[in-house]
Amino acid sequence: MNKSRHWPQEWNTDPKVLLVNAGNDEGMSKIANDGCFPALGVLALGTYIQKNIPEIEVLCRDGQVVSNKKIMNLYDSENITFLGISVLSTSYQNALDLAYQSACYGIPAVFGNDHAAQTAEALLNAHPYIGAVVGSEYGEEALEMLVRDSIGEIIDLDSIPHLTSTSNQLIKGNPRIFDIKKKLSELSIINSKLNNTGSRTTALDIFPIVDRSLYPEDHWATYLKRYKEKFGHLHNDEITGVTTMNRARGCSRQGHLICKHCDMGLDIAFSSPEKFWEEVKTAHKQIAANVFYEVCDSFSSFGRFVKSVADTKPKDLGFDPHFFVYGQAIDLVRRPKMVEYFKKIGVFRVNIGLEAGSNTTLQHMKGKFDSVAINYTALKKLKAAGIHAYGSFVLGTEAETPETLTQTVNFVKKIVTEGLLQDLEVQPILPLPNNYYGRDLVIKGIISRREDWPKDLGSISRLYIDQCSGISYNQAIEAAVELREFAAMYGINFGSGVSNESTYQS
Ligand code: B12
Ligand code: SF4
Numbered sequence: 001m002n003k004s005r006h007w008p009q010e011w012n013t014d015p016k017v018l019l020v021n022a023g024n025d026e027g028m029s030k031i032a033n034d035g036c037f038p039a040l041g042v043l044a045l046g047t048y049i050q051k052n053i054p055e056i057e058v059l060c061r062d063g064q065v066v067s068n069k070k071i072m073n074l075y076d077s078e079n080i081t082f083l084g085i086s087v088l089s090t091s092y093q094n095a096l097d098l099a100y101q102s103a104c105y106g107i108p109a110v111f112g113n114d115h116a117a118q119t120a121e122a123l124l125n126a127h128p129y130i131g132a133v134v135g136s137e138y139g140e141e142a143l144e145m146l147v148r149d150s151i152g153e154i155i156d157l158d159s160i161p162h163l164t165s166t167s168n169q170l171i172k173g174n175p176r177i178f179d180i181k182k183k184l185s186e187l188s189i190i191n192s193k194l195n196n197t198g199s200r201t202t203a204l205d206i207f208p209i210v211d212r213s214l215y216p217e218d219h220w221a222t223y224l225k226r227y228k229e230k231f232g233h234l235h236n237d238e239i240t241g242v243t244t245m246n247r248a249r250g251c252s253r254q255g256h257l258i259c260k261h262c263d264m265g266l267d268i269a270f271s272s273p274e275k276f277w278e279e280v281k282t283a284h285k286q287i288a289a290n291v292f293y294e295v296c297d298s299f300s301s302f303g304r305f306v307k308s309v310a311d312t313k314p315k316d317l318g319f320d321p322h323f324f325v326y327g328q329a330i331d332l333v334r335r336p337k338m339v340e341y342f343k344k345i346g347v348f349r350v351n352i353g354l355e356a357g358s359n360t361t362l363q364h365m366k367g368k369f370d371s372v373a374i375n376y377t378a379l380k381k382l383k384a385a386g387i388h389a390y391g392s393f394v395l396g397t398e399a400e401t402p403e404t405l406t407q408t409v410n411f412v413k414k415i416v417t418e419g420l421l422q423d424l425e426v427q428p429i430l431p432l433p434n435n436y437y438g439r440d441l442v443i444k445g446i447i448s449r450r451e452d453w454p455k456d457l458g459s460i461s462r463l464y465i466d467q468c469s470g471i472s473y474n475q476a477i478e479a480a481v482e483l484r485e486f487a488a489m490y491g492i493n494f495g496s497g498v499s500n501e502s503t504y505q506s
Contacts, residue, residue, distance in 0.1 A: 014057065014079075015055075015056050015057075015082065015147075015150065015151045016056070016057045016058075016059065016078060016079055016080050016081050016082070017049060017056055017057070017058045017059070017080070017081070017082045017083075017084065017147055018059045018060075018071075018074060018075075018078070018080040018082070018083050018084070019042040019045055019046050019049075019058065019059070019060045019061075019083075019084045019214075020042065020060070020062075020071055020083070020084070020085050020086065021039035021041065021042050021062045021063055021064065021085075021086040021091075022063045022085055022086060022088070022091035022092075022094040022095035022098060023062070023063025023064045023065075023066075023068070023091055023094055024063075024064065024090050024091050024094070025090060025091055025092065025093040025094050026093075027502055034064070034495065035064050035065070035222075035223075036223055036227040036231065036242065037223060037227070037242060037243070037293045038062060038212075038215060038219065038220075038223055038242075038243060038244050039062045039064065039086065039244075040210065040244040040245070040246055040295065041112075041139070042060045042062070042084070042086050042214075043060055043210045043211070043212065043214055044140070044207060044246070045084065045112075045139055045140060045143050046058040046060045046211065046214040047207075047208050047209075047210050047211040047214065048140040048143075048144065048207065048208060049143065049144060049147055050211065050214070051208050052144055053144065053147060053148065053151075056147065056151070059074065059078060059080075059214065060215050061074070061215070061216075061219075062215060062219055063091065063094055063098075065218070065219045065222045065223070068097055068098055071098060072098065072102075075102055075105045075107060080105075080107055081107065081150060081151075082107065082110075082146075082147055083098075083099075083102045083107050083108075083109040083110070084109070084110045084111075085098055085099060085109050085110070085111050085112070085116075086112055087112070087113050087114075087115045087116040088113060088114055088115050089114070089115040089430075089432055089433075089457060090457065091115075092115055095111065095116075096127060096130075099111070099127070099129065099130050100127075100129055103129035103130075108129065108130065108131030108132075108170035109130055109131055110130075110131050110132050110133070110134060110143070110146055110170070111123070111130055111133045112133070112134040112139045112142075112143070113139075114263065114264070114434070116133045116134075116135075117136070117162075117180055118180055118263070118432070118433040118434045119433050119452070120133035120135055120164035120177070120180070121164055121177050121179070122452050123452060124165070124166050125166070125452075126452035127452075131165070131170030131171065132146065132164065132165035132170055132171055133163070133164040133165070133178075134160075134162055134163060135162040135163075135180050136161060136162040136187060137187040137189075137249075137265045137267055138187075138189060138192055138194070138207075140194065140207065141161055141193060141194050142160050142161050142162055142163060145159070145160045146160065157171060157173070157176070158176070161186070161192075161193075162178045162180075162183075162186065162187065163176050163178055164176060164177050164178045180434070181434075184265065187265055187267060188267045189203045189204075189249075189267055189269040194206050200268050200269045200270060201270055201272075202270065202271060202275075203269040203270065204246070204247055204248070204249070204269050204270055204271040204275070205271050205272055205275045209275075209278060209279050209282045210245070210279070210282075210283070211286075212243065212283060212286040212287050220241065220287045223242050223243075224239065224240075224241060224242050227239065227242045227291065230493055231349075231493070234348070234349065234388055234422060235291075235322065235348075237290070237322075239290060239291055239322075240288040240289070240290050241283075241284070241287040241288035241289035241291070242289060242291045242293075243287060243289040243291070243292060243293070244292075244293045244294075244295050245279050245280070245283060245292050245293070245294055245295070246294065246295050246296065247270065247271035247275060247279055247294065247296075248269070248270045248276075248294070248296035248299065248305055249266075249267060249268065249269045249270075249296055249297060250266045250267055250268030250269060250296070250297055250298070250301070251264075251266045251268075251298035251301050252298060252301035252302070252328075253266070253298070253301075257367055259353065259355075259366050260364070260366075260397070260435065260436035260437065261355075261394055261397070261429060261435050261436070261437065262435060263432040263433070263434040263438070264297055264434075266297055270302070270305050273305075273308040273309045273311070273312040274312060276309050276312075277309075277312060277313065277314055277317075280292060280317070280321055281314070281317065284317075284318075284319055284321075289321075290319050290320065290321055290322060291321075291322045291323075291324070292321055292322070292323050292324070293323075293324045293325075294323055294324070294325050296325065296326060297326060298326050298327070298328055298331075299325035299326050299327060300325070300326070300327035300328050300331035300332060300335070300338055300342075300350075301328065301331060303331075303335050303338065303341075306338065306342070306345070307337070307341055309341075309345055310341040310344040310345050313344065313345060313346075320346065321346045322346055322347075322348045322349075323342075323345055323346050323347045323348065323349075324348070324349040324350075324351065324390075325342070325350055325351070326350070326351045326352075327342075327350040327351070327352055327378075328353070329352055329354065329370065329374050329377075329378035329379075330369060330370055330374055330378075332350075332352075332378040332381055332382065333374050333377050333378050333381065339381050339382065339387070340385075342385070343385055343386075343387070347387060348386075348387060348388060349388040349389070349390060349423075350382060350387055350388070350389055350390065351390040351392070352375075352379075352389060352390065352391055352392075353366075353392055353394075354375045354379075354391040354392065354393055355393060355394050356372070356393060356394070356404065356407075356408045356411075357372055357393075357407050357409070357410060357411020357412060357414075358372065358403075358404035358405075358407035358408055358411075359372055360399050360401075360404050361397055361399045361400055361404045361408065364397055364398070364399035365394065365397060372407075372411060376415070379391070379420040379421070380420065382420075383419070383420055388422040388423075389420060389421050389422060389423075390421075390422065390423035390425070391412075391415070391421050391423070391424060391425070392424075392425035392426070392427075393408060393424075393425070393426040393427075393483075394426075394427065394429050395408065395426065395427065395428050395429065395471075395476040395479055395480060396428045396429045396461070396464070396465035396469045396471055396473065396475075396476040397429050397437070397469060398437075398468045398469050398470075399469075399470075400465075400469045400470050400471050400476075401470035401471065402470070402471055402475065405471055405475060405476070405479050408479070409479050409482060409483060412424065412426070412486070413483075413486055416486060416487060416490050416492060417490070421492060422492055422493065423492060423493040423494070424483065424484075424493070424494040424495075425494070425495050425496060426480045426483050426484065426494070426496055427496040428461045428462075428465055428473060428476040428477060428480065429461060429464060429465065429476075430457055430460065430461045431460055431461070431464045437464055437468075440464075440468065441460075441463070441464060444467075444468075446463060446464075446467065458503055477503050480496060484496070
């Protein structure tokens, strides 16, 4: 095997890869689901690396379950030689701490996932101790090449897809910049070398069934415990294990129809329905899972796929799976059989972006085909079918006025009172690097694209709402607090994503 050109040559230990999902930064508010479900990205990556480079040992950790300190202890105690970190906007500070410490041990970290991908160049300029950023929607190929490079194989670094790197301890030579905004289409599964089918319909079959043993047992026990504490009351059967899975990706909304607050790539890809059920069966064997969070961006978008999953459900599963999925109100109302298919598959809870109780703000965010009436009908349909609804609302977009805010507050109270909602998520709009509002801040010159994305997410939300919407940030927070208290009165779960928890306490 060729000697590494880029990594410290003096490893006197077997190569060992640590893949970490950075936990939320201190003070971040939680969504109702938070901490109850495992981060899947690092498990999927770890499974892939272990399968393709079996001589390498892989460890995975979720910072939502273990502290940064415990993760950093592994650098030394486990002789880690390669570190990959999954970085979201809300876990950026924790990711930086983990990377800084690893660089001190001579292990330059590689960053991936949404936040890192969307801010790669600025991020590396601001924090040169980070090894590289992978901007891929499917990080498997790039990570494998980097790991191979780290063990001394000769890899043409220019052929690593979606890589951003400056000249540093990890990757010497000319900087490589992958500009995700200009090259978004390159991230598609259609363009992936791994997908030799050239189609989307079974593309995700290239990814192996996730090896859940890459997380230690205490992770699984923690998810189960937290899940039972929060959602146990929604189930009649005993919950034996909880997991995430991902056998479909993307959303029917594309181009100008994408919701304005959405920051995701939304590339459409599926597994075969057989692989879907194989994942379910295997997860049940691995960790006794009977609750599955299928994290497809919008499961209801794909009628044909959903039907095929319903039609191929094995009769001999030997247990009753319960699924939690994302759905759109418009699909549940306009596709007459969608709720029926959901029931057949075993969907017991649907996460719906209801967004607003005012047509003005709702249609600003989602377009003219959505309406409050459709949202209401979808909730009624779900309730009639005995399926729970998790509804999320976004306050303070540019179309928001005191009147629209009042309409939203009243609508939420109405659906809570009528028992149409089991979980409520409500938060002020957060401009993210890759959503309409984040881009708007850049266009208006309020924020520069070259800057490291502001550390305090609350401040960027305040900046946007105070300057661009018809209400103040404080009014949005007051409404969120009022609705959280209302939900608590009715004993339903509530939370707020992507904002600081202290905002709701003061
Ligand atoms: C499941 C899910 C959760 C689960 C699991 C969390 C997790 N970190 O995975 C739960 C419910 C716990 C959760 C919590 C939160 N979530 Co969440 N979640 C998702 C969801 C729906 C799916 C993610 C997933 O599993 N995809 C499938 C796996 C296989 O793919 P993947 O994770 O994208 O990973 C691939 C690539 O990204 C890449 N990759 C990922 N990491 C790395 C690392 C390296 C080194 C490399 C090379 C590549 C790489 O390769 C992977 C394999 O192909 C996404 C939306 C989406 N569709 O992406 C939101 C999403 C990731 N969540 C989001 C948010 C905001 C949160 C919370 C902050 C909410 C809150 N306030 O509590 C917390 C964060 C908790 C945390 N720090 O992990 C945002 C992030 C926005 C942003 N720009 O950062 C997203 C994008 C949704 C959104 N637009 O609002 N979430
Ligand atoms: S429905 Fe969901 S996944 Fe689709 S564009 Fe809207 S926010 Fe994004």
